[in-house]
Each structure stands twice: as C-alpha cells, then as structure tokens.
Amino acid sequence: MILTERQRDSLREVINIAFGRAASSLSELTGHRIIIDVPQVSIYSIGELTPTLEGMVKDEIATVHQIFTGRLSGDALLILDYKGAAALTGLLTDEDIDAIDVSTKEVLIEVGNKLLNACLGTFGNMLQVHITFSVPKFHLSELNDMLNTLVIGKEELRYALLIATEFKIKNSEIGGYLVIVLGVGSLDRLLEAIEKLG
Amino acid sequence: MDIIYKEALSNWIEVFLSRGVFVTDENLKVILWNRWLEERSGIPSEKVLGKRVLDVFPAIREKKADRYYYQALHGEAILLAQRLHKFLLPMPPKKDYSCYFTNMQQTVQIAPLVSGWDVVGTVTMIEDVTERIVGEILLKKEAEAARRAEQMVKKERDLAQHYLDIAGVMLLVLDRNGNISLINRKGCEILGYNNEELIGKNWFEVCLPEEDGEKIKGVFISIMEGRIEGYRQFENRVKTRSGEMRIISWNNTLLRDESGQITGTLSSGEDITEKKRLEEALKAMSxxxxxxxxxxxxxxxxxxxxxxxxxxxxxxxxxxxxxxxxxxxxxxxxxxxxxxxxxxxxxxxxxxxxxxxxxxxxxxxxxxxxxxxxxxxxxxxxxxxxxxxxxxxxxxxxxxxxxxxxxxxxxxxxxxxxxxxxxxxxxxxxxxxxxxxxxxxxxxxxxxxxxxxxxxxxxxxxx
Missing domain, CATH: 3.30.70.270 (Reverse transcriptase/Diguanylate cyclase domain)
Structure with missing residues (x-):
C-alpha cells in the first residue's frame, strides 16, 4: 500500500498536531521548550517493516509498547536506539544518563505514552471511534526480537504506519520512530477519514 | 469470571496489594480506596468514598494532573514517571527516607475502566518508589565518587606519563626476563614503534641487532640473577623498526622489590648516533x-x-x-x-x-x-x-x-x-x-x- 502525496501530507499534518499536544505537555513538565517534528510518514506491510527499520536503528533498542483496542485496534510503538533513549531522558531530566535504570525507563515510558496517546487519540477522534489503551510497557531488546512479537500469530493482513520522529530539546535533536501497526481494515478507514479532512 | 473470583480479586486489591489502588466512577467519585492507601496516606476510606478525588486531593489539580483523569475517561492509559512528577497524592514517605524526601515518591498508572466499548471509570495505581529512588541516588553518588577518584588517579597517571613523554631521553623499564614493561614516547620515536607494539615484547629479541641480542641478553640475565654487577653506563646499538641502527648511550638502575630481589632495570638512553656520526666526520675531516x-x-x-x-x-x-x-x-x-x-x-x-x-x-x-x-x-x-x-x-x-x-x-x-x-x-x-x-x-x-x-x-x- 502506497500513500498518495495528498494522504501523506494530510497524515503528517494530523500527526504534527497530535505531537504538538504531547510536546507542550512535556515542555510544561520539564520546563524546557520541546518540539517534536514529523519529518516523514510512510506505510509498510508488516513483512517490510523489519528490514526497513533495521536500516534505520541499530543494535539494542528501547521500545515503549502500547496495545490499543476498540473499533481501532493494534500495536503502537516508540522506538529509539539505546543512545538516543539515554540522551532524551538526560535532556528531559537535566541529568547525565549513560545507563537506563528503572527511573529512566519510566521517563521513556511516559514520553512514549504521551506520543502514542496523542497520536491514537487524534485518530480516534477523526474516525469518531473510541479507542482504549493498555498501560504502556517498556522493552530493551534487539530490534528483531521486538518486531517478531508483532508479526507472529496474527492472521489479518496488517500494515505499519511508520512515523519518523524528531525531538528537539536544548539545541539537541534526537531521532526516533513511532510505529503504529493496524489491520488493513482499520488503515483503510483511517485513510478515508484523512481524505475527508483534505 | 465467576462472581466468586471477582469478589476475591477485589478483596485482594483492597486488602493485600502492596500498591495503592483507588477506583473512581465516570464522575471521578471514589468507589474503592484500598488498605495500602489508608495506611500510607492516613486517610480512612470512609473519608474518601463517594467524594470526587480532585476535591479530596486539591494537589492533583495544582499539579495539573487532573487532565490525566479526563484523558483516562477518554480511554487513554497513562503512566506518570516519578522522575517527571515526583508524586501524585501527597503522602509521607516511610520513616527511613524522610531525610531524603518530604513526600513519598510515586510512579503512577491511571487507566480507564472499560465495560464493552464504554469507559465507566478510572483506576489509579500508585507505587511507592522512594526506596528505589534513594537507592538510585546513592548509587549515582557512589559512581560519581568513583569516577572522581578515577579521574584523579588518571590525572596523576597522565601527569607521570607526561613527564616521561617530555623527557628528552628514552626511558625503558625491563622486567627480569628482559620484556618491556614501560617505554616512553621518546623511546617509541627512536625505535619507530607504537607503545602497544612494544609493551610485553622482549627487548633483546625485538630491539637489538640479531648479532648482539643473544650476547647482551645473556649478560642481562646474569645481572638479573645477581651473578654479575650491572654496568651503570654503556653504549650499544639498537635496531629500529625500519632496520636502521642507532647508537644509544645508557644509564641503568636496577629495580628491586621490598625484599631486595631484583625485578628488572630502569634505563635512560640517549640517542648518540648523530653525535657519533659527527665526531667521525670531524675526525675524518681533521x-x-x-x-x-x-x-x-x-x-x-x-x-x-x-x-x-x-x-x-x-x-x-x-x-x-x-x-x-x-x-x-x-x-x-x-x-x-x-x-x-x-x-x-x-x-x-x-x-x-x-x-x-x-x-x-x-x-x-x-x-x-x-x-x-x-x-x-x-x-x-x-x-x-x-x-x-x-x-x-x-x-x-x-x-x-x-x-x-x-x-x-x-x-x-x-x-x-x-x-x-x-x-x-x-x-x-x-x-x-x-x-x-x-x-x-x-x-x-x-x-x-x-x-x-x-x-x-x-x-x-x-x-
């Protein structure tokens, strides 16, 4: 499935607004001006997702994972490489963080949680459906192991919305990826709703 | 789930769960306040039940955390990290940690309670992470102290290395077997090797011309075994990486351990190749x-x-x-x-x-x-x-x-x-x-x- 340019632009716009909400909430919490940009949005089949992501993030990754259910259901992930995750929490908490401990992990979960909630909340509003979320979980693992948990045992043809994310804090830029895995039906409905926005 | 298990579970949450749990209805009125919360906050459930949680704890509104409840009512599950929020409900910490924090440090989850497609209320789970945070603080302090100590040692070591390096002569420490255990930058320069390439290598095998190596090594071993006195000063040829011969004038000191046992030599060597060449040239010209x-x-x-x-x-x-x-x-x-x-x-x-x-x-x-x-x-x-x-x-x-x-x-x-x-x-x-x-x-x-x-x-x- 390939996004038309119009779909892509609209989707980016919608996600940008959603991230704006998450960014302002984080800015308020930390006292730093935080901007979260969306440089790119694309769609991949679940099979293409792994090789695509492998080219983007390397080695050990930090993932915040939330399951969402309701009329729109699937998996949402924030993926950062280990260094980026440490750097991001360091900037948010004004500390030098070189290893991710439990408290650091919680900060990442909250960041991921805010982004995913904002994004999916917006999708829910657009589709005028109610989505409920699981409490977010945090994983430190190899990319493959993480993605394998998504691929296995689901029959429906599924797609991944890959949203490149850039956190801008205190003159630093930290890149990450938001992945929203949806069934083909959910995705069709989402794109339909986005078409209407335009 | 059987009603009997539902009751048992709710009983467990109320009485035994080692976290604070309270449940509200869709109007955010408290319908469950577990024993852990009673004990830790000092507020008995009768004072809370049926009241809006935002009224009982004005601190929630002050911290602008009320919005999380509205989000939860929209289906969002929320995690509040201690690092960013410190706490949701003000409660005293356990006695042992009162010197670190005036309030119990909390990690909080707020989740929607869903029935069918509808959100019917919220559930809040509070974890006391004070002990963990104090542990992390102490650990960080310790690591910081260790790092500082290491930095100091490194500084001293760097300084010593610096002195060795700026010395205009080659400094060389050989162990009892004639293996190189230290060589300064000047020495590396003269010989044309990296430090790593020389450390641990046998001086006599690597750095002396083949025809001299065996013989001089023999003398060295005899000195190490205390059979003959070492020479304080002598000159010999060394072979550089490129095979060039240099003439070095040495000053030697025997190194001994506390028991007086000879452990090796410390030598300073001056490259006198050019000086010698000059002398020869002058002699030839004279x-x-x-x-x-x-x-x-x-x-x-x-x-x-x-x-x-x-x-x-x-x-x-x-x-x-x-x-x-x-x-x-x-x-x-x-x-x-x-x-x-x-x-x-x-x-x-x-x-x-x-x-x-x-x-x-x-x-x-x-x-x-x-x-x-x-x-x-x-x-x-x-x-x-x-x-x-x-x-x-x-x-x-x-x-x-x-x-x-x-x-x-x-x-x-x-x-x-x-x-x-x-x-x-x-x-x-x-x-x-x-x-x-x-x-x-x-x-x-x-x-x-x-x-x-x-x-x-x-x-x-x-x-």
Missing amino acids: ITDELTGLYNRRGFITLSERQLKIAERARNKMLLFFIDLDGMKWINDTLGHKAGDEALIATAQILRETFRESDIVARVGGDEFVVLAVDTRMTSADKLYRRIKEKVKKYNSERNGPYNLSLSVGYSHFGPDKPKRLDELMEEADRMMYEEKKGKKGEESLFSPGHAEHNPYRSQQDV
Whole structure:
C-alpha cells in the first residue's frame, strides 16, 4: 500500500498536531521548550517493516509498547536506539544518563505514552471511534526480537504506519520512530477519514 | 469470571496489594480506596468514598494532573514517571527516607475502566518508589565518587606519563626476563614503534641487532640473577623498526622489590648516533693527530703531495724521515697506556725540536712518525739523523724514567732530477728504518712484561 502525496501530507499534518499536544505537555513538565517534528510518514506491510527499520536503528533498542483496542485496534510503538533513549531522558531530566535504570525507563515510558496517546487519540477522534489503551510497557531488546512479537500469530493482513520522529530539546535533536501497526481494515478507514479532512 | 473470583480479586486489591489502588466512577467519585492507601496516606476510606478525588486531593489539580483523569475517561492509559512528577497524592514517605524526601515518591498508572466499548471509570495505581529512588541516588553518588577518584588517579597517571613523554631521553623499564614493561614516547620515536607494539615484547629479541641480542641478553640475565654487577653506563646499538641502527648511550638502575630481589632495570638512553656520526666526520675531516698535535696520516699526505709538486717545479731537494718508536707494545703492556701516550708525546716533541717549522711532521700510525723536511739547503740527512738521536739521548738522561726512549730512524732523498712519488719515498725510508730496527731485534725481544726491570734500554746509551 502506497500513500498518495495528498494522504501523506494530510497524515503528517494530523500527526504534527497530535505531537504538538504531547510536546507542550512535556515542555510544561520539564520546563524546557520541546518540539517534536514529523519529518516523514510512510506505510509498510508488516513483512517490510523489519528490514526497513533495521536500516534505520541499530543494535539494542528501547521500545515503549502500547496495545490499543476498540473499533481501532493494534500495536503502537516508540522506538529509539539505546543512545538516543539515554540522551532524551538526560535532556528531559537535566541529568547525565549513560545507563537506563528503572527511573529512566519510566521517563521513556511516559514520553512514549504521551506520543502514542496523542497520536491514537487524534485518530480516534477523526474516525469518531473510541479507542482504549493498555498501560504502556517498556522493552530493551534487539530490534528483531521486538518486531517478531508483532508479526507472529496474527492472521489479518496488517500494515505499519511508520512515523519518523524528531525531538528537539536544548539545541539537541534526537531521532526516533513511532510505529503504529493496524489491520488493513482499520488503515483503510483511517485513510478515508484523512481524505475527508483534505 | 465467576462472581466468586471477582469478589476475591477485589478483596485482594483492597486488602493485600502492596500498591495503592483507588477506583473512581465516570464522575471521578471514589468507589474503592484500598488498605495500602489508608495506611500510607492516613486517610480512612470512609473519608474518601463517594467524594470526587480532585476535591479530596486539591494537589492533583495544582499539579495539573487532573487532565490525566479526563484523558483516562477518554480511554487513554497513562503512566506518570516519578522522575517527571515526583508524586501524585501527597503522602509521607516511610520513616527511613524522610531525610531524603518530604513526600513519598510515586510512579503512577491511571487507566480507564472499560465495560464493552464504554469507559465507566478510572483506576489509579500508585507505587511507592522512594526506596528505589534513594537507592538510585546513592548509587549515582557512589559512581560519581568513583569516577572522581578515577579521574584523579588518571590525572596523576597522565601527569607521570607526561613527564616521561617530555623527557628528552628514552626511558625503558625491563622486567627480569628482559620484556618491556614501560617505554616512553621518546623511546617509541627512536625505535619507530607504537607503545602497544612494544609493551610485553622482549627487548633483546625485538630491539637489538640479531648479532648482539643473544650476547647482551645473556649478560642481562646474569645481572638479573645477581651473578654479575650491572654496568651503570654503556653504549650499544639498537635496531629500529625500519632496520636502521642507532647508537644509544645508557644509564641503568636496577629495580628491586621490598625484599631486595631484583625485578628488572630502569634505563635512560640517549640517542648518540648523530653525535657519533659527527665526531667521525670531524675526525675524518681533521688533519691533525689529537694526542701529539702533529699532522695525522691524512694531513701528512695532503700537505706532502702538494709540497712534492712545488719542490719539483722549484727544483728543491727534500728529505723524508721515517721514525718508529721502539718497544711501544712493551711500554703499553707493562707500564700502561698512559706511559705509552707519554712516549708518543715525547717523540713528537723531539721531532718538533729537530725539524723546522716549515717541515711537515706527522704521526701516521700507532708508533710511526714521518717527516718531510722541505728546506734542506742548510742541512743534510745525516745531520738531522744525528740530531734526532742526540735529542733522544738528552731526553733519557734528563728524565731517568722506568725505560729509555728509543727511536728507529730511516730516510730517503727527493731530488728534482730524479723525482719520486710520495709512497716510494716513504717505502724507501721505511726500509732503512726497518734495517735499523732489525739490528736491535735481539734486544727488542726483551720488551716483555716479565723483563721490566731488565729493560736493556735503561743502560743503552747510543740509541
């Protein structure tokens, strides 16, 4: 499935607004001006997702994972490489963080949680459906192991919305990826709703 | 789920769960307040149940955390990290941590309660993470202290390394087996290796020329085993990575452990290759003999060749004298090199006094002297020959030393009518000198260490 340019632009716009909400909430919490940009949005089949992501993030990754259910259901992930995750929490908490401990992990979960909630909340509003979320979980693992948990045992043809994310804090830029895995039906409905926005 | 389990579960949450849990309805009125919360907040459930949680805890609104409840009512599950929020409900910490925090540090989850597609309320779970946070703080402090200590040690080590590195000489520590345990930057520079390439390598195998390595290693091992005394100073050749030889002048100190056992050597080495080369070059360029101040062979030949050409053109006669210091070996062996040097200096002085300033007087070998008498108009070979012998005699009588100086003398003529080459002149004079020396042969054999007292030259007047 390939996004038309119009779909892509609209989707980016919608996600940008959603991230704006998450960014302002984080800015308020930390006292730093935080901007979260969306440089790119694309769609991949679940099979293409792994090789695509492998080219983007390397080695050990930090993932915040939330399951969402309701009329729109699937998996949402924030993926950062280990260094980026440490750097991001360091900037948010004004500390030098070189290893991710439990408290650091919680900060990442909250960041991921805010982004995913904002994004999916917006999708829910657009589709005028109610989505409920699981409490977010945090994983430190190899990319493959993480993605394998998504691929296995689901029959429906599924797609991944890959949203490149850039956190801008205190003159630093930290890149990450938001992945929203949806069934083909959910995705069709989402794109339909986005078409209407335009 | 059976109703019986639902009851049991709700009972467990209320009574046994080691976290704070409270549940609200869709109006955020509290419908469950578990025992953990009662105990830790000091607020009994009867004071909370049925009331809006935002009214019971105004702090939630003050912290702008009320929005999380509205989000939860929209289906969002929320995690509030301690690092960013510190706490949701103000409660005292456990006694042990009251010196760190005035409030219990909390990680909070707020989740929607869903029935079918609808959100019917919220559930809040509070975890007391004070102990963990204090642990993290202490750990961080410890790590910081360790890092600082390490930095200090590193600084000192760097400083020491810096001093080693700026030293203008090679510094080398060898262990008992001759393996390199330290070498400074200068040493690496001289040898053309990286530090890592040398540490642990055997000095004698890697850095010395093959023909020297084994032998010097043998000496080193003997020194390490305490069988022989080490040399404080010596010079030797080392081989650089590119195979070039450098001459190093060493100063050595033995290293010992607390029990006095030899553990290795510390050496400082100066690369004197260039200095040596320069000395050699200067020596090669020089035309005088250092010991006697006379011309050396090179000086003699250069000047004499020129003089020969002049004499040929000017049709001058010249004389070449060949003089040999008798018993030089005996003097060196018996009386020492100092005495040998003195004999050479005395000979030079005699020749200087015998000949003129314009004559070319030279020491051309260990005990060989040559003189080219340039201007012979006022003298003859015979006269000069006799003058030499007289001066020797005078020297011996005035000095009364442990031996008598004795010179064998030969000469040859240069005439413009029948010009000879310099080597021919020297050969001729040498032959005559040799004849004279041969005449003394029987006596000369007495020049041996055992016959020092019977030195025949002591009583010999006419030599």
